[in-house]
Amino acid sequence: MNQPFVDTSPRVSDEIRKTTCYMCACRCGINVHMKDGKVAYIEGNRDHPVNRGVLCAKGSAGIMQVNAPSRLQAPLRRVGPRGSGEFEEISWDEALDIATGWMEPLRRKDPSKLAFFTGRDQSQSFTGFWAQNFGTVNYAAHGGFCSVNMATAGIYTMGGAFWEFGQPDWDYTKLFMLFGVAEDHDSNPIKMGLGKIKARGARVIGVNPIRTGYNAIADDWIGITPGTDGLFVLSLIHCLISAGRVDLDYLARYSNAPVLLEDGTGMFLRDEAGKPLVRDRKTGKITAFDTPGILPDLAARHEGHRTVFQHMADMYLDPAYAPEAVSETCGIPAERIRAVAEELARVAFDEAFEIEKKWTDFRGETHQRMIGRPVSFHAMRGISAHSNGFQTCRAIHVLQILLGTVEVPGGFRFKPPYPKSSEAHPRPHFNSRPDSPLDGPHLGFVHGPEQLALTPEGTPARIDKAFTWENPMSAHGLMHMVIANAHAGDPYRIDTLFLYMANMAWNSSMNTAETIRMLTDKDENGEYVIPRIIYSDAYSSEMVAYADLILPDTTYLERHDCISLLDRPICEADAVADAIRWPVIEPDREVRGFQTVLIQLANRMKLPGFTNEDGSPKYRDYADYIVNHERKPGIGPLAGFRGNGDQAGRGPINPEQLDRYIENGGFFVSHVPDGAQYYKPWNMAYQNWAVEMGILDAPQPYLFQLYVEPMRRFQRAAEGHGELQPPEHLRDRLRRTMSPLPDWYPPFGDENVDPAEYPVHALTQRPMAMYHSWGSQNAWLRQIHGMNPLYVPQKLWETHGFQEGDWARLTSAHGTIVVPVALHCGLNENTVWTWNAIGKRKGAWALSPDAPEARQGFLLNHLISELQPPKGDGLRWSNSDPITGQAAWFDLRVRIEKVDPRDEAEPALAPLVSPVGTGPQNIAWKVGK
Amino acid sequence: MHPAPSIIIFTVLSGAGFGYLALLAGAHGTGHIAFFQFALGFALAVTGLVASSFHLGNPQRALRAFSQWRSSWLSREAWASLAALLCMAVVGAYAVFFGQPLPFLALLGSALALLTVLATSMIYAQLKTVPRWNSALTPLYFLTTALAGGAILVGWTRLAVVALLVLGGIQIWAWAAGDRRFSARGHSMATATGLGGSGSIRLFEKPHSGQNYLLKEFAYDVGRRHAAKLRVISIILMCLLPAVLLVFLPASLPVIILAFALHLTGAIVSRWLFFAEAEHVVQLYYGRN
Amino acid sequence: MTVLPQTTEKKLGLVIDLDTCVGCHACVISCKGWNTENYGAPLSDSDAYGAEPVGTFLNRVHAFEVQPDNGAAAQAVHFPKSCLHCEDAPCVTVCPTGASYKRREDGIVLVNEDACIGCGLCAWACPYGARELDTQAGVMKKCTLCVDRIYNENLPEEDRVPACVRSCPAGARHFGDFADPDSNVSRLSAERGGFDLMPEMGTRPVNKYLPPRPKDQLTCSDGAAPAGVVAENPGGFLAWLDKALEKL
Ligand SMILES: Nc1nc2c(c(=O)[nH]1)N[C@H]1C(S)=C(S)[C@@H](COP(=O)(O)OP(=O)(O)OC[C@H]3O[C@@H](n4cnc5c(=O)[nH]c(N)nc54)[C@H](O)[C@@H]3O)O[C@H]1N2
Ligand SMILES: Nc1nc2c(c(=O)[nH]1)N[C@H]1C(S)=C(S)[C@@H](COP(=O)(O)OP(=O)(O)OC[C@H]3O[C@@H](n4cnc5c(=O)[nH]c(N)nc54)[C@H](O)[C@@H]3O)O[C@H]1N2
Ligand code: SF4
Ligand code: SF4
Ligand code: SF4
Numbered sequence A: 001m002n003q004p005f006v007d008t009s010p011r012v013s014d015e016i017r018k019t020t021c022y023m024c025a026c027r028c029g030i031n032v033h034m035k036d037g038k039v040a041y042i043e044g045n046r047d048h049p050v051n052r053g054v055l056c057a058k059g060s061a062g063i064m065q066v067n068a069p070s071r072l073q074a075p076l077r078r079v080g081p082r083g084s085g086e087f088e089e090i091s092w093d094e095a096l097d098i099a100t101g102w103m104e105p106l107r108r109k110d111p112s113k114l115a116f117f118t119g120r121d122q123s124q125s126f127t128g129f130w131a132q133n134f135g136t137v138n139y140a141a142h143g144g145f146c147s148v149n150m151a152t153a154g155i156y157t158m159g160g161a162f163w164e165f166g167q168p169d170w171d172y173t174k175l176f177m178l179f180g181v182a183e184d185h186d187s188n189p190i191k192m193g194l195g196k197i198k199a200r201g202a203r204v205i206g207v208n209p210i211r212t213g214y215n216a217i218a219d220d221w222i223g224i225t226p227g228t229d230g231l232f233v234l235s236l237i238h239c240l241i242s243a244g245r246v247d248l249d250y251l252a253r254y255s256n257a258p259v260l261l262e263d264g265t266g267m268f269l270r271d272e273a274g275k276p277l278v279r280d281r282k283t284g285k286i287t288a289f290d291t292p293g294i295l296p297d298l299a300a301r302h303e304g305h306r307t308v309f310q311h312m313a314d315m316y317l318d319p320a321y322a323p324e325a326v327s328e329t330c331g332i333p334a335e336r337i338r339a340v341a342e343e344l345a346r347v348a349f350d351e352a353f354e355i356e357k358k359w360t361d362f363r364g365e366t367h368q369r370m371i372g373r374p375v376s377f378h379a380m381r382g383i384s385a386h387s388n389g390f391q392t393c394r395a396i397h398v399l400q401i402l403l404g405t406v407e408v409p410g411g412f413r414f415k416p417p418y419p420k421s422s423e424a425h426p427r428p429h430f431n432s433r434p435d436s437p438l439d440g441p442h443l444g445f446v447h448g449p450e451q452l453a454l455t456p457e458g459t460p461a462r463i464d465k466a467f468t469w470e471n472p473m474s475a476h477g478l479m480h481m482v483i484a485n486a487h488a489g490d491p492y493r494i495d496t497l498f499l500y501m502a503n504m505a506w507n508s509s510m511n512t513a514e515t516i517r518m519l520t521d522k523d524e525n526g527e528y529v530i531p532r533i534i535y536s537d538a539y540s541s542e543m544v545a546y547a548d549l550i551l552p553d554t555t556y557l558e559r560h561d562c563i564s565l566l567d568r569p570i571c572e573a574d575a576v577a578d579a580i581r582w583p584v585i586e587p588d589r590e591v592r593g594f595q596t597v598l599i600q601l602a603n604r605m606k607l608p609g610f611t612n613e614d615g616s617p618k619y620r621d622y623a624d625y626i627v628n629h630e631r632k633p634g635i636g637p638l639a640g641f642r643g644n645g646d647q648a649g650r651g652p653i654n655p656e657q658l659d660r661y662i663e664n665g666g667f668f669v670s671h672v673p674d675g676a677q678y679y680k681p682w683n684m685a686y687q688n689w690a691v692e693m694g695i696l697d698a699p700q701p702y703l704f705q706l707y708v709e710p711m712r713r714f715q716r717a718a719e720g721h722g723e724l725q726p727p728e729h730l731r732d733r734l735r736r737t738m739s740p741l742p743d744w745y746p747p748f749g750d751e752n753v754d755p756a757e758y759p760v761h762a763l764t765q766r767p768m769a770m771y772h773s774w775g776s777q778n779a780w781l782r783q784i785h786g787m788n789p790l791y792v793p794q795k796l797w798e799t800h801g802f803q804e805g806d807w808a809r810l811t812s813a814h815g816t817i818v819v820p821v822a823l824h825c826g827l828n829e830n831t832v833w834t835w836n837a838i839g840k841r842k843g844a845w846a847l848s849p850d851a852p853e854a855r856q857g858f859l860l861n862h863l864i865s866e867l868q869p870p871k872g873d874g875l876r877w878s879n880s881d882p883i884t885g886q887a888a889w890f891d892l893r894v895r896i897e898k899v900d901p902r903d904e905a906e907p908a909l910a911p912l913v914s915p916v917g918t919g920p921q922n923i924a925w926k927v928g929k
Numbered sequence B: 001m002h003p004a005p006s007i008i009i010f011t012v013l014s015g016a017g018f019g020y021l022a023l024l025a026g027a028h029g030t031g032h033i034a035f036f037q038f039a040l041g042f043a044l045a046v047t048g049l050v051a052s053s054f055h056l057g058n059p060q061r062a063l064r065a066f067s068q069w070r071s072s073w074l075s076r077e078a079w080a081s082l083a084a085l086l087c088m089a090v091v092g093a094y095a096v097f098f099g100q101p102l103p104f105l106a107l108l109g110s111a112l113a114l115l116t117v118l119a120t121s122m123i124y125a126q127l128k129t130v131p132r133w134n135s136a137l138t139p140l141y142f143l144t145t146a147l148a149g150g151a152i153l154v155g156w157t158r159l160a161v162v163a164l165l166v167l168g169g170i171q172i173w174a175w176a177a178g179d180r181r182f183s184a185r186g187h188s189m190a191t192a193t194g195l196g197g198s199g200s201i202r203l204f205e206k207p208h209s210g211q212n213y214l215l216k217e218f219a220y221d222v223g224r225r226h227a228a229k230l231r232v233i234s235i236i237l238m239c240l241l242p243a244v245l246l247v248f249l250p251a252s253l254p255v256i257i258l259a260f261a262l263h264l265t266g267a268i269v270s271r272w273l274f275f276a277e278a279e280h281v282v283q284l285y286y287g288r289n
Numbered sequence C: 001m002t003v004l005p006q007t008t009e010k011k012l013g014l015v016i017d018l019d020t021c022v023g024c025h026a027c028v029i030s031c032k033g034w035n036t037e038n039y040g041a042p043l044s045d046s047d048a049y050g051a052e053p054v055g056t057f058l059n060r061v062h063a064f065e066v067q068p069d070n071g072a073a074a075q076a077v078h079f080p081k082s083c084l085h086c087e088d089a090p091c092v093t094v095c096p097t098g099a100s101y102k103r104r105e106d107g108i109v110l111v112n113e114d115a116c117i118g119c120g121l122c123a124w125a126c127p128y129g130a131r132e133l134d135t136q137a138g139v140m141k142k143c144t145l146c147v148d149r150i151y152n153e154n155l156p157e158e159d160r161v162p163a164c165v166r167s168c169p170a171g172a173r174h175f176g177d178f179a180d181p182d183s184n185v186s187r188l189s190a191e192r193g194g195f196d197l198m199p200e201m202g203t204r205p206v207n208k209y210l211p212p213r214p215k216d217q218l219t220c221s222d223g224a225a226p227a228g229v230v231a232e233n234p235g236g237f238l239a240w241l242d243k244a245l246e247k248l
């Protein structure tokens, strides 16, 4: 019988346009297949360094995102009261007039009355530059509520962090240990890496209270009690040091383990040039750490001063860190802790291997080969989103360094422009003056009390109180405190809040309902306490309803973007790389790329940096800026195709640069030269190449900081030394938390409430197929996660007599929610959790008000306060890490009770009026018929 | 399985219709009576067939369903029903217009009518995926239901009573055996997933939080107590009450109509249970253990 | 057509590695994307932005938990499932119209949508839930093994694999010819103990699943600290350190 004819070679598309995905910050390369000028199909770009052709669910669903009915259509001016959702559409000219009308006077008088905070955008070097030229001190991006603990701990310790700064050596690693990760920004690379490891039959250890996703395929799962990883890791360190299973040679050469600490002060011994001192084991001489030819001595003692390593031994050999001592707190049997320590040592040392590759270190010594230690680590918000996250993350890095597994084959490797020591980063600038730009970038790394952003009176210079005694090393600012502080007038009031791409009236705020109240609160004169709010979003999010002026953005396929080396590029350990987005389709609405809008605003206000001598604008739009802006001569937003197109890193402006990127698939990549791939912080081949590429101005080799001296400076201040002294109420806390060697203290969430009253930890996880709040507007993705139950471990499930379909009331010291429950057995027995940001406000995202997201879906955020519970001292203590200001989302403790089933989660906030209506009933999306 | 009203109505009505037509071959009505009888038989059978097209996604292509008689019971059902209807149309026409029985054709028609019911039942009985159906009891149940209904309508009360009682027996047997068959076949989450070599398996998360075609179609859930009640109701209505009526009341049109109405109602309840209680193995992927 | 071919020249299918699948749903959506734009009617979604969105998908990822009998921690397994292209495909033989068929050349089970009346019977006959009726088009939808990709001369050679395989970030899906014992899929399946779903159904699926590797096997070598040389060193830590440094 005849089979029907099947066309096995249909035409796939008319044309492929290659750009960069933006359903998350991973920034994969995509091939956008076009038919009749419309997007027909999106797949991964095989040549792209990030994703090599693969694509996640969100990326593949991009077509439903660019066509989402929730897209904003035109600029909006609020006409009803805030939150009413009553807007009128206005023209762009009007919108820009209004915005300049509000901002210009502030700039002339007191630029810091404008607070400009951006979400997870990928143009921080640009938005920061804008804010700097506006002159406000109040600028930051979302890092403070996201993962600043990670970034900061990594940079202070080893000049780079997990997250977007580095990656395991996937090709060689044999043991991969993953802490507190559900998805991360490195979404596709981590999955690709796990795939590689699995294909080799190598091992994965997952440390996470919850066993799903990556932790589901981990060979061993450590279902740790939330907030106790620091203690667990220090116990591993205890085991390794007491077993002598540490890489002494590596520690001596590349870390500050041999640096001598001054007896009494705990500060580094330094020479006249300020260089830390070590004793050379060959000659016995005390000398600068980088003296050519020396071999620093870990066992040195000099006039009562001892090395960092000896202090570490004192600290970590203490029985308080023995597995038996920490087992109960961490919820891990002691034997299992030992087993992990043993396995780490076994793989690092017994499975060590060598790569025949010569390299020369910064002391001039040439090594004939590279020693591989195939153990690698990765960690993310499960570690960082606790109030002890900075120290915990430091502990993990110290563990890696003790094993000698950073920047070696098989270990953890940095991605250019990292490594870069904390010294090589800028200091925060906060000297805001009328009508002039700020004297430098807002954010940076402080190395002592004198660099804090304090006014001469000692009060916080910034609205978010970043870089103050409350959180001295808050390198990313504290976006989660901006609305609350502005509302409280603590430290001062502002005039205009300018937000970009952050759903602050919903999932990115702690204490959501109260945040909404603050946004709508009026003072005794009937004026809004936060007088003006400007917001840029691309979609009809919850936050839109709370702004006075909406600047509607394009979608990611409709604009230029620049994923720059000045910012958070797409580099790999073996390559420097950056990328662009470009308008593969033209917007069909009155929307504009936000960066272009910022340039248009800058041009109207004639902001310095954006204006030529003759008063004419320097840049027409963002594409123009990307090509023609120079940070330093020869260094611009894009590193590729400079000059006449063949220069990389440094080089003159190339007017055709964007075209060259587009021809090349939307990205640029240049490989780290042979022999420079490992030992980057100390490898002169790498250092010299980095200078060539414009990543460094001069070679800057440095030592890994097991002992972080800047922390000791703050700690000493708290002990009463020095001129700049912390306020009394913070003295004890600084003394305790600023330990220069990683230490563990219970997360504040555990100390602030009675654990008997709130016995259960409550967490969220990112679903892999959803991006925060905006996956729900995607018709395909919302079918996967249309609601989110609270997952309850078996023991609690049985204790409370839960059945499928039941509901529970969850109460924290701060609030109450009522939510549907479901059973999850692979779960720490004192932990409940749910998927993050699935719950939606009725009326948002062009969903119908009876959408499951708005009925059964819920946010945990209602239970999390931006402030710790009042301590009776009248002070507002933020719910953040005391070192970096990182929002402590995961410190949350709750109690759970069974309640009668219902069909709507609580609190159910009143519906919003949708500025875009509701999406269509049915869709069957086919572009080519 | 989802008890789709169109399929329940189709199978019950067309079953009764074909059962009736099958017996009509032996009832020697002529003229008006024959007209009325055949019209009723056709009405029942054809209404059922039309109802069945309601659940087709593309009914306009229904003719294609005749093509696969070599392998498909649905195709065979289409052929058998068409042939039965054609045959009986000729038989009926002869009876109405010429007052003539056509015994040979009538016998053929009656065989085809029963074949139609058998084919219908085999559509379900062949499905290994629904262990409750996958048994010889399914065709038996369909055939006796058809014959019992037919016998009531034809007015052969004695046959009807016997058929009703046999049907009751088969029905109870089918329930009892059906209740055990799923596990007896050895289907479990362990065989479905290949997991659980040394442990127990449970569904943690459905693939999608929302609905899908499979769940709507295959994951119908009747509560046990509810089902037990309905079983009693259906046996009483489908078998016992009509039988009692026919035994104790003199055969008359109103009695027959009443008996048939009761039987049909019971048969609909029974058929509803036939679907609603049938568990498809795909449920194993959706949490059924 | 509804009669199954005695044999097929190739047996194309997938190996799905349950030890590697992280449950990311990338394969689900890339399948939806490709098959909405390509083979037959688009995979539609009803009530797309409403209270009960229901769409057609050819591939869905379940998540199971396995509680080991020995009391060890419960394990999670992400479990993707699409058509297994059975050798003895019951979905084909029940089809009254011949719309469902198994290709002789490569064993792919397809629905010819022009002939499908949307009766749903094939979906009833499939034990695996691999067929979904598209309510808007009224035709049966199922995994085509991307028949319009794997031979597609408009695609570069390396892209002639199913959309789900190409997109799977973890590399948990493998495509190949099971008729060839030396193919990637045959070897993987043999090495890692590839198994059939519901073998008792007698459907002889072509697709194979690789089992998760044993979990939570790490143990202490002797229950003691890993050779506590430092702690036990008579001269204490410093003496040990000196000795250890000498040896470097
Ligand atoms: N409970 C709990 N809460 C959390 C977390 C948690 O783990 N648990 N995580 C926290 C973390 S780490 C983060 S980063 C935040 C994230 O929180 P948000 O940054 O608020 O997350 P999104 O939902 O992505 O919101 C960003 C906004 O950007 C808009 N948007 C999307 N694309 C574009 C575009 O192209 N242009 C413009 N202008 N706007 C666009 C979206 O419509 C949305 O309104 O959530 C935080 N909140
Ligand atoms: N698909 C998708 N990808 C995303 C995002 C998204 O929304 N969707 N968001 C992006 C953003 S903004 C961010 S910040 C990253 C965050 O990426 P992740 O760091 O993966 O963030 P979370 O999903 O919050 O996962 C936190 C994990 O930590 C675990 N955890 C919580 N407390 C502890 C603890 O005390 N110890 C340990 N060991 N584990 C703990 C939780 O169980 C959870 O698995 O993801 C990015 N990537
Ligand atoms: S991980 Fe997914 S959403 Fe993020 S950039 Fe890559 S493809 Fe896009
Ligand atoms: S894409 Fe791969 S890893 Fe993700 S769910 Fe599918 S098979 Fe699993
Ligand atoms: S998996 Fe189902 S649809 Fe696919 S061939 Fe087998 S029986 Fe048919």
Ligand code: SF4
Pocket (backbone or CB within 6 Å): C094, C095, C096, C097, C098, C099, C100, C111, C115, C116, C117, C118, C119, C120, C121, C122, C123, C139, C140
């Ligand atoms: S739904 Fe279509 S393919 Fe399936 S059995 Fe019916 S006609 Fe055949």
Ligand code: SF4
Pocket (backbone or CB within 6 Å): C030, C031, C032, C034, C035, C058, C059, C082, C083, C142, C143, C144, C145, C146, C162, C163, C164, C165
């Ligand atoms: S082979 Fe093609 S049709 Fe089948 S599941 Fe994969 S992507 Fe979908």
Ligand SMILES: [Mo]
Pocket (backbone or CB within 6 Å): A145, A146, A147
């Ligand atoms: Mo984040």
